[in-house]
Amino acid sequence: MDISEPRARIVETADELYNAKGIQAVGMDELRAAAGVSLKKLYGEFPSKSSIVMAVLERRHDSWTEGLDAAVRQAETPRARLLAIFDYLAGWFCQDSFRGCGFINSFAELGAISPDVADYARKHKESFQRYVGKLSEEAGAPPFLAPQLAILAEGAQTTAAIAGTPDAAGQARQAAEVLINAALRSEA
Amino acid sequence: MDISEPRARIVETADELYNAKGIQAVGMDELRAAAGVSLKKLYGEFPSKSSIVMAVLERRHDSWTEGLDAAVRQAETPRARLLAIFDYLAGWFCQDSFRGCGFINSFAELGAISPDVADYARKHKESFQRYVGKLSEEAGAPPFLAPQLAILAEGAQTTAAIAGTPDAAGQARQAAEVLINAALRSEA
DNA sequence: CGAAGTGGAGAACGATCGTTCTCTCCCTGT
DNA sequence: ACAGGGAGAGAACGATCGTTCTCCACTTCG
Structure with a gap:
């Protein structure tokens, strides 16, 4: 992803603006100015705003997936590795730009009127659940653990976003420890 | 709340429409038509759309709080009572009109550009956390349990909304049982 | 019966949105 | 040096938003 390329710069700028102010609150002209491109170039790269929204969602999915996987791989x-999910969340919540999960937010904003956005949000969450499922399986846990941990992670994201504090990451992590211990014990 | 009163009918209709389509996607004229009222009466009852939004948030808070408390009181x-929270969620998720927590959704849609909406969402979530805290205390659980259960409830709401299935309620309930058992054991 | 006022229907207004068009400037090739 | 074309700036367009205004029908009271 070369930021000097207009297309990548547009998507990155849109990602930041949409995250900071909401998708519907950011007009094409504001995005044009922030990305430093002309309207003609904007519409040369993307046929419509909704196509930019979808590109932003893809970028968010890739960046989230890569960041999470990098954090998880550091655990031995x-x-x-299951607990590393919540350490990743903690680091994310502490960023000034954190304003909640972009997929939850875009689903809340556009899910009811844009099937594409709703589908992509659902796919993203399913992908996360499969990822947790894989980690959970590798830990030898029974299949009910993964959805529980995924729900904890979702709840931590919305709680941290609305409360404006990163506390939920640590609380979710402690809960995850309890759930993991119980699941592994039930398996043994 | 007398539905024959125009003011109450406006707020109820706005609640339904905002829930179904998102706040920004519902214009004043659509609300006027659905509520069966004239634009003059609409603006006679409320000075602006944002005041209607705040009235809808208050209505949602009251209705959520009462519904939850009624479900909790049935438990003996x-x-x-702690687990009844998740039974209440299960019933909610199964409603056709369920499209996620209205406060999470309104925060995602308007929180960044409307401090009033953001504050109200925060207050609502704090109120829920205090409620869980009170139930948790009455159960003799240590103080760390309540935030864990609240996070589970939040995660169940977003998961059920995006996935479009009510499964998360049962999964969160099972996790809650484990967390409650562990917390009560640690207290003993 | 007539005048005054209330309330509904919907036109109108200004702002803003997403999108397209126009105009101009500058770079390039010969 | 000059013709041609691509790109940038931003005006323009149609739609829609929140909000206000106009007009008319109907009620009500002297």
Whole structure:
């Protein structure tokens, strides 16, 4: 992703603006000015605003997936890898730009009127659940653990966003430890 | 709340429309038509759209709080009262009109550009956390349990909304049982 | 019966949105 | 040096938004 390329710069700028102010609150002209391109170039790269929204969602999915996987890979045991999910959340919540999960937000804003956005949000969350499922399986946990941890992660995101504090990450992590211990014990 | 009163009918209609399509996607004229009222009466009852939004948030808070408390009161033991939260969620998720927590949605849509909406969403979530805290205390659980259960409830709401299935309620309930058991054991 | 006022229907207004068009400037090739 | 074309700036367009205004029908009271 070369930021000097107009297309990538547009998507990155749109991602930041949409995250900071909401998708519907950012007009094409504001995006044009922030990305430093002409309207003609904007509409040369993307046929419509909704196509930019979809490109932003793809970028968010890739960036989230890569960031999470990088954090998880640093942990050495299967159990630590499950908990690393919540350490990743903690780091994310502490960023000034954190304003909640972009997929939850875009689903809330556009899911009811844009099937594309709703589908992509659903796919993203399913992908996360599969990822947790894989980690959970590698830890030898029964299949009910993964949805529980995924729900914890979702709840931590919305709680941290609305409360404006990163506390929920640590609380979710502690809950995850309890759930993991119980699941592994039930398996043994 | 007398539905024959125009003011109450406006707020109820706005609640339904905003829930179904998002706040920004519903114009004043659509609301006027759905509520069966004239534009003059609409602006006689409310000075602006944002005041209607705040009235809808208050209505949602009251209705959520009352519904939850009614479900909780039916349970007889402190432990069952904590779990009743998730039974209430299950019933909610199964409604056709369920499209996620209205406060999470309105925060995602308007929180960044409307401090009033953001504040109200925060207050609502704080109120829920205090409520869980009170139930948790009555069950004799240590103070760390309440935030964990609140996070589970939040995560169940967003998961059920995006996935479009009510499964998350049962999964969160099972997780809650584990967390409650562990918390009560640690207290003993 | 007539005048005054209330309320509904919907036109109108200004702002803003997404999108397209126009105009101009500058770079390039010969 | 000059013709041609691509790109940038931003005006323009149609739609829609929140909000206000106009007009008319109907009621009500002297």
